[in-house]
Amino acid sequence: MxxxxxxxxxxxxxxxxxxxxxxxxxxxxxxxxxxxxxxxxxxxxxxxxxxxxxxxxxxxxxxxxxxxxxxxxxxxxxxxAESCGLEPGQLHPVQSAFIDHDAFQCGFCTPGQIMSAVGLLREARSDPNLDDDPERVRELMSGNLCRCGAYLGITEAILDASARLRDAGAEA
Amino acid sequence: MPDTIPTALPAALPALAPGHVRHGSSIGQPLTRRDGALKVTGAARFAADNHPPGMLHAVMAVASIAHGRVQSLDIAAARAHPGVVEVMTSSNAPKLARHPDQTGQPFTYKLDLLQDDRVRYANQPIAVVIAETLEAATEGALLLRPTYAAEPSSTSLDQAERFVPDTVGVGSPPNETSGDVAAGLADADSRIEATYDTAPQYHNAMEPHAVVARWDGDRLFLDTPSQGLSMAQARIAGLFGIDAADIHIESPFLGGGFGSKGAVWAPQVLGIMAARLVGRPVKLVTRREQMFGPVGHRAPTRQTLRLGADRDGHLTAVDHHTLTASSTFDDFFEPSGRVSHTLYETPNLRTTHEAVRLDTGTPFFMRAPGEASGSAALESAVDELAEACGMDPLAFRIANYAEQEPKSGKPFTSKKLRDCYARGAERFGWASRPLQPRTLRDEAGLLVGWGMGTASFPALMMQATARATLHADGTGLIELGAHDMGQGAWTAFAQIGADGLGLDAAAVELRIGNSALPNAGMAGGSAHTATAGSAIHDAATAAIRALADLATGDERSALFGAGNQGVVARDGRLHRKDDEQRSERYADILARAGRASLSADGKAAPNAANQAQYAAHAHGAVFAEVKIHPTLGQIRVTRLVGAFAAGAIINPRLVTSQYYGGMIWGVSFALHEHALHDPRTGRVMNANFAEYRVPVNADIPDMEAILVEEDDPYVNALGVKGVGEIGITGTVGAIANAVWHATGIRVRRLPITLERLL
Structure with missing residues (x-):
């Protein structure tokens, strides 16, 4: 076949x-x-x-x-990162926010968390308040399990990246 | 602050001499993770991400009964499936040099490796299908359609005969008594007796157990996650009759361990056997549902506590009985009573353990083994006794504060628990808590409850070795077979090494996660940073001492004549203590000596003299708020504050994450995790992430972890106690007590679910 x-x-x-x-x-x-x-x-x-x-x-x-x-x-x-026009070796704002906020421990769920976070930020284009409300971010990230328990950092990282992107007039 | 080069140690240390080193410029800094960029870009290569040339895929078939024998497997159907290369069953599995039930080495447990047709628990491996593609191997495993001769099975504490195990935990006696508990209870003005049930739990690291195995003659190359590389080598060497030195294990990153990767389990060995059988590299990854059986779990417990107190609220007796379970074929007994040995002052103390044997996989160390389940019961019982005494639960705990370890009478190496209570309570706002339950409501009409618990975990030291190297280019290298399962070894160990070598962390390369490196023991018991970190410190200290010898003995050096004790290492230079202006770069010292590099070995081990005189524990206090729907019973944890004192903190950013993770495991223990066995078949009914509930992001409230400063001169040279497990303890009880405070209902069966409040 x-x-x-x-x-x-x-x-x-x-x-x-x-x-x-x-x-x-x-x-x-x-x-x-x-x-x-x-x-x-x-x-x-x-x-x-x-x-x-x-x-x-x-x-x-x-x-x-x-x-x-x-x-x-x-x-x-x-x-x-490259899909957003960044050079090789540069990090997407969500990726760097994950490092800054210690939004992972073992790192196994992290790629999925980050891709989910980027998807969430893009969904926010049509639902403007979605990415600055911690409760909604938590809810919308609840399809991504983290057994190490890095959820606080994950939520903070997404809110931070969202704010940074908004300040820069950029999209995720 | 510069590092002081520790002087050459006298042959016999004064037993209680503070061995504490001053913190340098890296230790204590909240550095971000050195492996961070690898982990956020997908470049961190976990075991199952490897794909050597010619690799085949192996998929296990597992038993759907809990007890009996495999009668038949449709091997022909599996073999006939396109892409299937081989089917490994008890009829053709490679014979092993040592029967897998022959244990005896430390931390080895009996394994089911297709040496016969018996089934000892559900999800036990019964065959392995090896194929060119994962799809073919998966389908092949389904085509085996096993039939069984099933026998009755027992999977609940109620279903089997009780006995007293020889030991619990790691060699602890099952029953220990001091004083006269019956008399203490008889003398009490208030007493409670309560029985608490905790559920079976499965570690469920996000990364399934996995192995990529490749044989080269009798040499074996493995990618597999391990919390104990050297022990894994020894276990595999024994099974295959090969030299441990011929087994090379790569384990740079673990996708979570929580204890479950502290031993080699059947799936990993089966992958190695499959590779030998087919003569090609093989990858075997457990499916999520296959992790409910062959890779360890936390056994259920039923704990009965009888406590008494006098009219001033001082404990007169603590009697802590634990019923737990092991498998029918091997021994691991959750030592839940041990936490009562260390927490509250009482003249009469008894801990007893009984067990039953169940048709499950063998239980194992799971994050805070014994302490998590024991603390859940003890902290709930203490809350009940405080209520019986009409006392605030925090005031009651302070009234029973142990100045010495209750069981042993030893002083503590350090204990800042009072500070934890005070700072946690203040941050939480505990002082305004009403004593009576079911008195608080929020603006939406939800019942609000506040509860607390004491956290504690032993500060252990194990054994480890490490090697430190100074290079002529001024950089350093730290090497040891240490393990990073997310706790942050890649970062914290570099910080320790940097301070030991008097270098910036950026100038120090760290090599860990590989069995060819010096044996760093195991990552377990919250002791890896304390132990491996001490070995790193020892090696780095020895390297600097050797470098100082080169300089101070050379009349061309500015340090000539200073003597080994007369110099300090800082920023890549050795300085004379008596004249800081006189210094020399490491690179120059090595160059003049004609050395490209200089290496030294170091080691760490428990300090027997200190352990004989002191009890060593980390402590903490956890405060929880829950909100509960008054008619629907829906429970949410809305606030958690933990304050912890655990000696020196290598990296506060990573330690905070460890505390959060532990507290979230506490939420999970209190409200979520419960492996349900079907009593008819013995199978786990909810062996998946939809039905075996662990917290998701939306379940986790505002949290705060307060790092209470604590200087501990005795635990080890670094003053580190360990932080990986303590967060669960205290938290479970705090939540259960908050549920009572919200509702007036004592739920003594964990996890607490809404139907128990209706």
Whole structure:
């Protein structure tokens, strides 16, 4: 079985031929494209460690079949900064805010948290008060589990990055 | 502040001599994580992120019964699936050099490694399917369709026969008594007797247990998360009959451990066996549901406390009985009673443990093993006795403040618990708390309750080694097989090394997380920073001493004649103590000696003399506010304040995060986590993150962690006590007590869920 799938991943076009329709987007990234920044914590959409941006929206890559997303544009943690026009080696404001606010300990859920946070900030474009209300940020980040318990830092980092972006007149 | 080069130690240290070093420029700084950029960009490579050439994927099939035998597996169906390379079962699994039930080494437990067809617990591995792709291996495992000869199983404390274990925890006696508890209770003016149930819990680090295994002849290369690299090497070496030195483990980052990665478990060994069977590298990652069984858990407890107090509110007796469970085939007993040995002054103290054997995986160390469950019960019981005495719970605790460790009578190395009480209470606003329950409401009509608990955790020292190197370019290197599971070893150990070497942290390279490095012991018991940090300090001190020897013995040096004790190391230079203007760069000293580098080894171990005379514990006080819907019973923790005194703080930013994490585990223990076994099958019914509830971001309230300064001259050279586990203790009781204060209902079964309030 060979199934052609064209995906743009972190700005790069991939013309793939999959030998298996069961391959999830997560396993495609991790096991076939060596994009291992996206993590597998549960493989059933319950932990959020695999969050990526798919056509600009945050999704659990473990619940997306790769063949269902022919033509999609995907941004993973590895491509986040560059997808926003930053130079290689530079950090996205959410990434640097996560460091500043110690918004992680072990770091395993962190790529998913950050991609989810960026998705949240983009959702805030159409819901302006969403990203400066701690209660709403907590609620909207509750699909991303952190077993180390870095939630305070995560919330603070998102509020901080949001404020910094707003002050700079920039978008996430 | 400059480091002082410690003088050459006398052969016999005065037993109680303060060994404390002054803090340099890195220790105490709230540096951000040195591995931060790697972790926010996805570049930090965890075990399962590795993919050596030719690697195959392995997926375990696990038992759906809790007790019995595997009768059949449809191996042919699995083998026939495209992409499947091999099916490993008890009929073809590589034979091991040592039977996996033959333990005896420290921290080794019996493992199920396909050596026979028996099933001892649900989710026990019964086969491994190895395939070219993860998809094929996953499907192959499903196609095995096992049949079983099932036998009856017991998975609840009520279902099995009780006995007294030989030891609990790590070699502690199960029963300990001082004084006469019966007399103390008889003499009491107020007494309570209450029984508390705590639920079985599973560590559930976000990173599943994983291994990428590659054999090269009899040499073995592993990527696997480990909290104890050297112990892992020894265990694997024994199982495969190879030399531990031929096992190379990479574990630069753990995606959380919480104790569960302190031992090598069956899934990791099965991955290694699979790689040997097929002669290719293999990756095996446990599925989330497979982590409810073969990789350890916290056993349930049922604790009965009988406490008495005189009319002034002084304890006359503490009697703490624990019923817990181990597996049918191995021994690990949650030592819940131990916390009563250390917290409150009482003339009569008894702790007893009983256990049952259940058809579950073997329980294991899980963040604050014993202290978390024991503190939950003790702090609840103390609150009940305070109520019986008509006293404020904080005033009651202060009235029973232990100036010496109650069980041993030893003084504490340091104990700033009074400061913790005072600062936490002030910050929380405890003074305005009404004594009576069910008296506070918020503007929305929710019931409001305030509760508190005392936190405590032993300050342990283990054993570790480290190596420190000074390079001719003026940089330093610290090497040890230490472990970063999120607590911040990558950062804190560099800070300790930098101060020891008299260098800026930016000029010090740290190498950890690899079994080829000097043995750094284990990351457990909240002792890794204390232990490995002390080894780093010792190695760095020795390196500086050797450098000083080079300089002070060389008449071309500005330091000539100063003597080893006459110099201090600071900012990459040695300075004469008697004339700070006379100094020399490390680089110049090494260059003149014709040395490219200079290395020294260091080690750390418990100080037996100090331990014989002192009790060492970290302490804290946790204050909680809950709000509860008066008719629906919905419970939310709305505020948490913890104040902790844990000796010297290497990095306050990271330590604050550790306290938050521990307190969140306390929220989880009090309100969320509960592994439910189906009594008919023995299976865990909620083996997934939707139904095994852990806190999400929205569950976590405003929190504050206050770092109470504490100078401890005795615990170790750095004065560090450890902070990883203490946050859970105190917090669970504080929340349970706040629930009572809000509702007037004592819920003695954890987790507290809304139906118990209706």
């Amino acid at each position: 060979s199934i052609p799938v064209a995906l743009t991943i972190n700005g790069r076009r991939h013309a793939l031929v999959l030998d298996d329709p069961r391959v999830t987007l997560l396993d495609l990234l991790r096991e076939r494209l060596d994009l291992t920044g996206t993590k597998k914590g549960c493989d059933r959409g319950q932990c959020g460690a695999c969050t990526v941006l798919l056509d600009g929206r945050r999704v659990n890559a473990c619940l997306a079949l790769a063949v269902s997303h022919d033509g999609a544009d995907i941004v993973t943690i590895e491509g986040l």
